[in-house]
Amino acid sequence: MAEKLGAAEESSNSKAFHHTATKLVVLADLNVDPPEAEAEEVDSSLVPPPPITIQDKSSLSKDTDSIEGESKKLNKLSKSRSRKTDSSLDCVADVDGDQHVQGPPSSREEKVSSVKTGLVHVARKMPKNAHAHFILGLMYQRLSQPQKAVLAYEKAEEILLRPEAEIDRPELLSLVQIHHAQCLILESSSENSSDKELEPHELEEILFKLKQSVRSDIRQTAVWNTLGFILLKTGRMQSAISVLSSLLSIAPENYDCLGNLGIAYLQIIVTILPCSGNLELSAKCFQELILKDQNHPAALVNYAALLLCKYASVVAGPGAIAAEGALTDQIMAANVAKECLLAAVKADSKSAHVWANLAYAFSISGDHRSSSKCLEKAAKLEPNCMSTRYAVAIHRIKEAERSQDPTELLSCAGNEMASIIRDSDSSLVEIPIVWSGLAMVHKAQHEIAAAYESEQNGLREVEERAVCSLKQAIAEDPNDAVQWHQLGVHSLCARQFKTSQKYLKAAVACDKDCSYAWSNLGVSLQLSEEPSQAEEVYKQALSLATTQQAHAILSNLGILYRHQKQYQRAKAMFTKSLELQPGYALAFNNLGLVFVAEGLLEEAKYCFDKALQSDSLLDAAKSNLIKVVAMSKLCKGLSSCGLKE
Numbered sequence: 001m002a003e004k005l006g007a008a009e010e011s012s013n014s015k016a017f018h019h020t021a022t023k024l025v026v027l028a029d030l031n032v033d034p035p036e037a038e039a040e041e042v043d044s045s046l047v048p049p050p051p052i053t054i055q056d057k058s059s060l061s062k063d064t065d066s067i068e069g070e071s072k073k074l075n076k077l078s079k080s081r082s083r084k085t086d087s088s089l090d091c092v093a094d095v096d097g098d099q100h101v102q103g104p105p106s107s108r109e110e111k112v113s114s115v116k117t118g119l120v121h122v123a124r125k126m127p128k129n130a131h132a133h134f135i136l137g138l139m140y141q142r143l144s145q146p147q148k149a150v151l152a153y154e155k156a157e158e159i160l161l162r163p164e165a166e167i168d169r170p171e172l173l174s175l176v177q178i179h180h181a182q183c184l185i186l187e188s189s190s191e192n193s194s195d196k197e198l199e200p201h202e203l204e205e206i207l208f209k210l211k212q213s214v215r216s217d218i219r220q221t222a223v224w225n226t227l228g229f230i231l232l233k234t235g236r237m238q239s240a241i242s243v244l245s246s247l248l249s250i251a252p253e254n255y256d257c258l259g260n261l262g263i264a265y266l267q268i269i270v271t272i273l274p275c276s277g278n279l280e281l282s283a284k285c286f287q288e289l290i291l292k293d294q295n296h297p298a299a300l301v302n303y304a305a306l307l308l309c310k311y312a313s314v315v316a317g318p319g320a321i322a323a324e325g326a327l328t329d330q331i332m333a334a335n336v337a338k339e340c341l342l343a344a345v346k347a348d349s350k351s352a353h354v355w356a357n358l359a360y361a362f363s364i365s366g367d368h369r370s371s372s373k374c375l376e377k378a379a380k381l382e383p384n385c386m387s388t389r390y391a392v393a394i395h396r397i398k399e400a401e402r403s404q405d406p407t408e409l410l411s412c413a414g415n416e417m418a419s420i421i422r423d424s425d426s427s428l429v430e431i432p433i434v435w436s437g438l439a440m441v442h443k444a445q446h447e448i449a450a451a452y453e454s455e456q457n458g459l460r461e462v463e464e465r466a467v468c469s470l471k472q473a474i475a476e477d478p479n480d481a482v483q484w485h486q487l488g489v490h491s492l493c494a495r496q497f498k499t500s501q502k503y504l505k506a507a508v509a510c511d512k513d514c515s516y517a518w519s520n521l522g523v524s525l526q527l528s529e530e531p532s533q534a535e536e537v538y539k540q541a542l543s544l545a546t547t548q549q550a551h552a553i554l555s556n557l558g559i560l561y562r563h564q565k566q567y568q569r570a571k572a573m574f575t576k577s578l579e580l581q582p583g584y585a586l587a588f589n590n591l592g593l594v595f596v597a598e599g600l601l602e603e604a605k606y607c608f609d610k611a612l613q614s615d616s617l618l619d620a621a622k623s624n625l626i627k628v629v630a631m632s633k634l635c636k637g638l639s640s641c642g643l644k645e
Helices: 062-077 083-098 108-125 130-142 146-160 170-191 200-216 218-233 237-250 255-271 276-292 297-314 328-347 352-364 368-381 386-402 407-423 431-452 456-476 481-493 497-510 515-527 531-544 547-563 567-580 585-597 601-614 619-644
Strands: none
Touching (some): 108 130, 130 146, 170 218, 200 237, 237 255, 255 276, 276 297, 328 352, 368 386, 407 431, 431 456, 431 481, 481 515, 497 515, 515 531, 547 567, 547 585, 601 619
C-alpha cells in the first residue's frame, strides 16, 4: 500500500518569522534599501517564499521624516527675514520634503544634485543665515552623510549662539541641537557597529538621562528615538526595546517610536528569541499605530508583513491540505494582510517593496496572475532593487513548476539569481539565500529532467549543480542552520539517507530548537531502518514544535508505529494529529492503512475517502482507495462462495 511520510510538509514556510529562518525572513530596511533576502523558515521542498520587506522609512526615524514638518515650520518662523531669503528657503524646504519640482521630470539623482548645489550656494552667499545651514544639514542627513551634516549643524549653531539680538531664535537653536545630536549618534554608530548589547549599568544611565531630558524638553524625543533606531539597526534588540519602551511611556503619542518598537519586537523574533509574546507585542504596536493614523503606509506594510510571517508559513500545499475551515485563521490573516497592502499601495503607489509584498500576499492566496502583475510593477519602479529581482526569480521558479514548458522560465530565473550574486553588495544582500535560490532552480531542473529524460549523465550534471549551489550557501555562512537543513532535505529527497543525516545533524547542531530539522532527521532515520533512533528524534521534534507543526510530526510518528505493528499507538498518533489539524489528508490516509492492516476495510475506505475530500490530488489515497474497494469486493465474493458450498 502506498503511503506518505510527509517529509516535505512538516517544516512550515515562513519569513518569517521563526527564528531559524532569519536569513529568509523578513528584515527592516532601516532607512536604507530593502533587504534582498529574507527569509525565514524553509520548508523541506526547498522553496522559500519571496522575501517580506518591512517598511520603516516613515516610522523608523524622526530625523528623516521630521524634515518636512520642521522645514515648513521654520519657513513660517523666518518670515520676518527678507522676502528674497524666504523665497529661496521655502523652495529648498519643499524640495527636501516632498520632492515637487517644476518643468520636465528628471531622475532622483539629478534632483538631489540640483537641490544640494542650490543649498550649498545659498549657504555660501549668506554665511550668517543659520536657517540655510540647517536646511543643508538636513539634506546631508537624509543622504546618510552624518559627517557633513554635523559640520552644517555646527555652523548653524555657531551663528545662533552669537549675542546679536536679530539672530536670537531659541526654537531654531533647539532644533539644530537635536539634529546635531542625532547625527553624532549616527556617526558614532557607523564607527562602532558592534551588535553587543549594552551593559546593564550603561542602559540604566541612558534611561535615566532619557527621562530627564525628555521631561525637560519634549522635543528631545527625536534624539532618543534615533538612539533606539541605531540600536535596532545594529542588532542590539533588547537594548533598543528598553530605550523605545521607556521613551514611549513618556511620549505615548510619538508615532515614530511606536513603529520602531513594533519592528524591534518583530526583529527579536526572527533573530534571537522566537516567542508568541513578542509577536503579540509587535502586532499591538502596529495595530495601535494604524488606529492612530489609518493612512500610515509604513504601519500598514509592517502589520501586513507580521501577518504574512505568522500565518503564511502554514498555508497548506499539495499533500498537506486539511478539511475546509481548518485554516480559517490563516486565510483570514492572509486576506487582512492583502487589504493592508492594498491600502498602503493607495497611500504610496511608488514604493516598490510595497508592491513586492502585495505580490507575495496574492501568491499565498493562490492568485498567481495578480502576483505576477504586482511584481512587474515593483520591477518597473526599482529595476535594480535586489530584493525585487530575487522575488521575480522565485516567482518564475513557481511558474515553471506549474508550466508545461518550464525551460525558458527556469533559465531566466537562474540567470537572475546568478546576476544578483554577481552584482549585489554583500553588506546589503544575504548571499547564502541567493545561492539557495539558485539551488532551487537547479533542483527544479533536476526534477523535470528525472521525469522526462532517461540520460543519466544529464541528470547527474544537474544534480551536481544543485548540490554545489547549496554547499556554496553553507560556505557563505557555516553557522546557518537553514542552509544545512536545505542540503539535508535535498539529500533526503534523493534517497541518500546517510548523507542527509549528516547534514540534518549539522542543522540541529547549529540550532537545537529547530523542530522541523529534527522532524526530517527522524524521517531519514526511519527510512534508513533505524526505528529506535527515529522515535527518539520524533519525540524531540514534538517537544519543540508549535501546534502548527506538531500534526505532521505526529503523523510521521504514527507511520513508524504502524511499521512496527503497534497499531493502537499508531492510531493514537493519527487521531491526535487530526485533532490538531482536522481533515489532515496525510493522517487520514495513514490511519486508513492501519485499518487495512487490522482487516477493517470499511473503516479504511472511510479514511481514504476523507483524505481525498481534503486533498483530491493525493495520489497515495487514490491508489489505496482503489485497492481497498477491490479487496472488499473480493472478500464479499469469497464469503458468498463459502455460503453456497
